[in-house]
Amino acid sequence: MSRELVHGPGGSSFTELLRAQAPHLLPGAAPGEPGPPGGVDLPHGTTIVALTCADGVVMAGDRRATMGNVIANRDMEKVFAADDYSVVGIAGTAGIAVELVRLLQVELEHYEKIEGTLLSLEGKANRLSAMIRGNLGNAFRGLSVLPVLAGFDLTGGTGRLFSYDLAGGCYEESAHHSIGSGAFFARGALKKLWRPALAQEEAVRTAVExxxxxxxxxxGTGGPDLGRQIWPTCAVVSADGTRFVDAGTLEQVVTDLVAARRDNPGGAR
Structure with missing residues (x-):
């Protein structure tokens, strides 16, 4: 890439560079024609939960994607590493959401290569906000995307969470958050289960529960599938970086949870 191109439109922002050179490749850049009456059925992803813990943040997502009243996919991944110190979870129109995440990943990698340093966590949250705002035309046509961003703030030494609205509004959440069709129920559970300074292992169990x-x-939310051995996707972000909890650990967490709920389906304490 030539120096003129690097320091031209967009500077260290890959999104702005793409907007100047090939705007048709950006999410939300499709012609703004209205869709058919009643809309169109496309796979939608739900549900994502995120919470702070003693040394960072934990994010988990179920694996189900729905298309109307049909299960479109049973093992979809909805939690992704944005970079070494942040993760993003997606809800909404799956195809556009995954494209948005890939663009964010390239955006952060591009910034690091140009500037020689990682973008701050707030900077990452703001970049994602601009991308969501760029998808507003699609959202009006029923193709909405609502992600949640979580990461470890290297400056402050703590985990932080950011939620969004359809217009790209960015809001920091203090302790926990959830998005997707099951968010209402997940949020109620988090209110009862979360407490300050949870250990990582406890936070993972809280997210799965x-x-x-x-x-x-x-x-629309898929529960743990012991028969098919499909477990939630769970990521932990701390000062050591981003890691995904392995399948063996998740299987044990799910098995213990199901056993504890056998005679107590509501999870009463």
Whole structure:
């Protein structure tokens, strides 16, 4: 890439560079024609939960994607590493959401290569906000995307969460948050289960249990599938970086949770 191109429109922002050179490749850049009456059925992803813990943040997502009243996919990934110190979870129109995440990943990698340093966590949150705002035309046509961003703030030495609205408004959440069709039920569970300074292991179990409660009341949220061995996707971000919890650990967490709920389906304490 030539120096003129690097320091031309957009500077260290890959999104702005793409907007100047090939705007048709950006999410939300499709012609603004109205869709057919009643809309169109496309796979939608739900549900994501995120919470702070003693040394960072934990984010988990169920694996189900729905298309109307049909299960479109049973093992979809909805939690992604944005870079070494942040993760993003997606809800909404799956195809556009995944494209948005890939663009964010390239954006952050591009910034690091040009500037020689990582973008701050607030900077990442703001970049994602601009991308969501760029998808507003699609949102009006029913192709909405609502992600949640979580990461470790290297400056402040703590985990932080950011939520969004359809217009790209960015809001920091203090302790926990959830998005997707099961968010209402997951949020209720998190209010009862979360407490300050949770250990990572406790936070992982809390996230999985909140998804379990969401799946209990929301048909769009997939519960743990012991028969197919499909477990939630769970990521932990700390000063050591981003890591995804391995399948063996998640299987044990789910098995213990199901056993504890056998005679107590509501999870009463």
């Amino acid at each position: 909140a998804l379990y409660d969401a799946a209990d009341d929301d048909s």
